[in-house]
Amino acid sequence: MKIGRVTATVVAFVTGFLVLLDMAAQQSWGDIFGISGLLVRWATIITTFAVLLGFVNVMTVHVSRLRSRKPCTIYSAVLLISMLGTLLLGIGGPTSTNSQFIFNFILQPLEATFSALLALFIATAAFRAFRIHDLESFFFVLFALIVLLGQLPLGIYLWSELPMFKDWILTVPTMAGIRGILLGVALGTIASGLRILLGIDRPYTD
Amino acid sequence: MVALVFILGFILLIYFFTYRIKNGYAPILRPIRAFEVLKGLTGRAIESGRTLHLSLGVGGIADETTADSLAGLAVLNYLAEQASVTGVSPTVSMANPMVMLYAQNTLQVAHANDPESAKEASRQIRWIAPQPIAYAAGVMNMLAIDEPEANVMVGSFGDEYLLMGEVAARREVAHIGGSSNPNTLPFIYASAEETLLGEEIYAAEAYLRKRSSHIASLLAQDTMRWLIALIILGNIIIVSIRN
Structure with missing residues (x-):
């Protein structure tokens, strides 16, 4: 077995259990070890370096795309120019006037515009999802229609009990389903964590 | 403390099911x-x-x-x-x-x-x-x-x-x-x-x-889920009887 693999596994095991014990201790006896906060801060520092590597990855991918002269290379050129331009203009730091201008007048409006597309996409996705092809999709459509009509003022004229029925769907079966999913997700998350702590999963080794 | 006991139980279940699978138990996954x-x-x-x-x-x-x-x-x-x-x-x-x-x-x-x-x-x-x-x-x-x-x-x-x-x-x-x-x-x-x-x-x-250890982890999750569901049901029955 490689020495690097053993070291990585031991470090993961020890750190994992220290953080776990620290979390448990915080609940019962307050902050005893104080080590989990420290390790999370270290992780933040490592993430910062990872961003630099991500920057290199973006550069490499798009420069090679430009070289290969694949279709739509113009987008790669625009991306590289924008990235390097932002880097140069942002040399003064994130609070500098140039950086603030880029964030407030370019990045944020673009993100807001893109987010607005969601409304359109929800409509087209709903249109496709509302095609009944089996029993499951039938119930999906039925409940979606009840909730939709229950939200509208028109619904009460169709059936006076509709808003109440809509509330029941949202608070009883939907909530029960969500709680079931969350319980499963919590158990799945714990199992994933334990597999790493026990060395069954070792995504960090070579 | 309850959390540590819960996690310890989870770990024991993972090892227990891994042992069983390695000794021939073949669970059916849905x-x-x-x-x-x-x-x-x-x-x-x-x-x-x-x-x-x-x-x-x-x-x-x-x-x-x-x-x-x-x-x-x-x-x-x-x-x-x-x-x-x-x-x-x-x-x-x-x-x-x-x-x-x-x-x-x-x-x-x-x-x-x-x-x-x-x-x-x-x-x-x-x-x-x-x-x-x-x-x-x-x-x-x-x-x-x-x-x-x-x-x-x-x-x-x-x-x-x-x-x-x-x-x-x-x-x-x-x-x-x-x-x-x-x-x-x-x-x-x-x-x-x-x-x-x-x-x-x-x-x-x-x-x-x-992988046997991953299948064992799924079985441990299922056991824990049943345990939690039974505790919830048991509490509902106890509270209902008291009221």
Whole structure:
């Protein structure tokens, strides 16, 4: 077995259990070890370096795309120019006037515009999802229609009990389903964590 | 203290079921169609001469989304092993640079015997942007330009999932989606052909690689679930009788 693999596994095991014990201790006896906060801060520092590597990855991918002269290379050129331009203009730091201008007048409006597309996409996705092809999709459509009509003022004229029925769907079966999913997700998350702590999963080794 | 006892019980159950499986016990796993489809995607990509796209989502590796990111990496692990044999490496995208490093490591491990193909596979990893919306824009662009044969999205996603999922659906790309976020599940249901809902995403290693310790982990989860359900039911009955 490689020495690097053993070291990585031991470090993961020890750190994992220290953080776990620290979390448990915080609940019962307050902050005893104080080590989990420290390790999370270290992780933040490592993430910062990872961003630099991500920057290199973006550069490499798009420069090679430009070289290969694949279709739509113009987008790669625009991306590289924008990235390097932002880097140069942002040399003064994130609070500098140039950086603030880029964030407030370019990045944020673009993100807001893109987010607005969601409304359109929800409509087209709903249109496709509302095609009944089996029993499951039938119930999906039925409940979606009840909730939709229950939200509208028109619904009460169709059936006076509709808003109440809509509330029941949202608070009883939907909530029960969500709680079931969350319980499963919590158990799945714990199992994933334990597999790493026990060395069954070792995504960090070579 | 209760949490530690719970975790200790969980660990014992994992070891107990691993021991049983290694001694011949063969549990029947309920079929999950998404994993069956996933197994055939590399073959489809070879036949069509196109790539596969795997999105690892917008989650990180040192926060509450870690388990979701690891679930995506488990899918990558399987596809990378297939790629080491077939030579068809998936294009992998993510929003978190730490996840990018893990993805690079996964591909390098899978191609350990061939450094040249490891280098080639690593070129298929794309860190796009840390902001979810910007990441979605990048993936939409990739789906439109690269025209992959299949799009697999397993990891942590928010509302931006729909932006990417809809592009895949409109282009009629084979699409598998999975997330543990209940708010994203309707979007996955509406746009993906095959879905991995909630905890199903954590079962990738057990279903795809059939490792005994992972199957044991699923059995431990099931036992714990029954235990919690019985405790909840028991409490309901006790409270109802008292009132």
